[in-house]
Amino acid sequence: MDAQQDRIALPLRNHTILGVCEAIGEDFGFNPVFLRVPFAASVLWSPLIAIAAYLALGAVVLASRLLFPQRKVVRVAAVPVTAANQQVELAKAA
Numbered sequence: 001m002d003a004q005q006d007r008i009a010l011p012l013r014n015h016t017i018l019g020v021c022e023a024i025g026e027d028f029g030f031n032p033v034f035l036r037v038p039f040a041a042s043v044l045w046s047p048l049i050a051i052a053a054y055l056a057l058g059a060v061v062l063a064s065r066l067l068f069p070q071r072k073v074v075r076v077a078a079v080p081v082t083a084a085n086q087q088v089e090l091a092k093a094a
Helices: 003-007 020-028 033-045 047-067 083-093
Strands: none
Touching: 020 033, 020 047, 033 047
């Protein structure tokens, strides 16, 4: 994904309508196409119900993102422990 696209909020991205399918896909770890295809098919079957369901899911996603924001991960570099360091630690413990 583009670095610029990462910083833009889901509803404002060019390739999404409200970002509902993409947000649910991110939260549950699957490709959003698996939701977009059934929604597109349901629009052909009953447009009013499909749009209402999409907007309801949008409200749920918005509420979940506002109530439970994603925590920012701080990455810390691991320091390798050598045998000499282990012996010093053992000496202190004894």
